[in-house]
Amino acid sequence: MGAGHAHKLYRHGHSPIHALPPHCKLAAAFAFVLVVVSTPREAVWAFGLYAVLIAAVAAAARIPAGFLLRRLLIEVPFVAFAVLMPFVAQGERVEVLGLSLSVSGLWGAWNVLAKGTLGVAASVLLASTTELRALLLGLQRLKLPPLLVQIASFMIRYGDVITDELRRMSIARRSRGFEASGIRHWGVLAKTAGALFIRSYERGERVHLAMVSRGYAGSMPVIDEAVATRAQWAYAAVLPAAALAVCLMGWTL
Template sequence: MTGDGLLVAVDSPVHRIPAQVKLVALFVFVLAVVSTPAAVFWAFGVYAGMLVAAVAVAKVPAPVVSRRLAVETPFIVFALLLPFVATGPQVSVLGLELSQSGVLGAWNVLAKGTLGVIAAILLSATTAPRELLAGLERLRLPATLVAILSFMVRYLSVVSDDLHRMRVARESRGYMGGRVGHLKAVAGGVGALFVRSFERGERVHLAMRSRGYTGRMPLLSVQGASRGQWMHGVAISVVAVVVAVAARMVSS
């Protein structure tokens, strides 16, 4: 796992939108999706179309998106169980007794969750971690939190590499791993990893203080986004909001 997140390093109009604009746009978009009544199916079709178009414009390869969708798996399982355990009137599909509200609920979880994940993938695939941090800083996330985030992102690859090296060392000494043994070996290694990480944290703090750090991190972002960039970036979310409002009116 590198500190680059899911970044797909190409140039596209989506990559060029300032991070704070993308963050706001993403948030508004997902909010619109979440507040759309599940039964208004066409609205989700529109959302999906908008996302597919945005992914295409951003030149993010489809396999990147589909691979990352795997994080959703536990909730897909949950959603698929819903029609069997939910209450209310039952319908019979292919000989199975399913709950009507359960089927709708499963659709609700799957559709909204998937759209949310794809939107988030779009953000992380088109925004370098440093830009994201600068964007959060511009959106007035507390400075301490931005600092912690920035250190975490910086050292993610270092700590993951440590972890990986320890696994290689374990396996190259002929370790095969039964169930209980596996847990024990992993846990012992993780303990050592924490001491390493913590001591590195101490050294980094020493290095910072050596260079005059007194409690305030320098700002990452220099210039804000122009009005044009805001209009441009948030356009997709505005469309989503319009769709959500329309869907609510249709369903009520």
């Protein structure tokens, strides 16, 4: 079976950030992102300060800069669009290195790039200091609809099982001399996907049966109560509070 889900995003550690209760971290990261997106894009220096804040949190969590930057690459496909904006946007043009670019497009691109990067950086920090399981507990604690939390927790539990099933089906196909090598084979791959869906659906039914057999009646029992002290909340609030101060300065200056 593949590597454990816990080890892909999470970076084991014992920093004060790791020790914070998950719902505090979730709330802090969410508030931080809200503050960042509501900052005016003309306040370029404010985004610099946000980046400094993120770097400070990473340092407190003992996450190496290289690790954080590598994880940030995930946003590349999403910001590719931003790079196009200066070329396609309308309005006033400006010459940069011999290219004619739109001013509003440049501002738009900067806006998407800066806010996107900061948001992703905050999420990466959250994910690398909080185990997935703990995140679920945090979401539960923050009163996310229980059904959503249950679906997410089953995704974590059965992701590997289903991947493994897919891998076995692929081995079985190849053992009978099949290599997918072009459009003619899409039919076979589509049937594999269909078979996987049926199998997963049936597994879902069997899991439900096992749950009902152990007294499941529609809601997951709360086994680990995540509790946060006032001090922990205050500690987690430092990041969004500092960001809010920066944001207010950005609006007034």
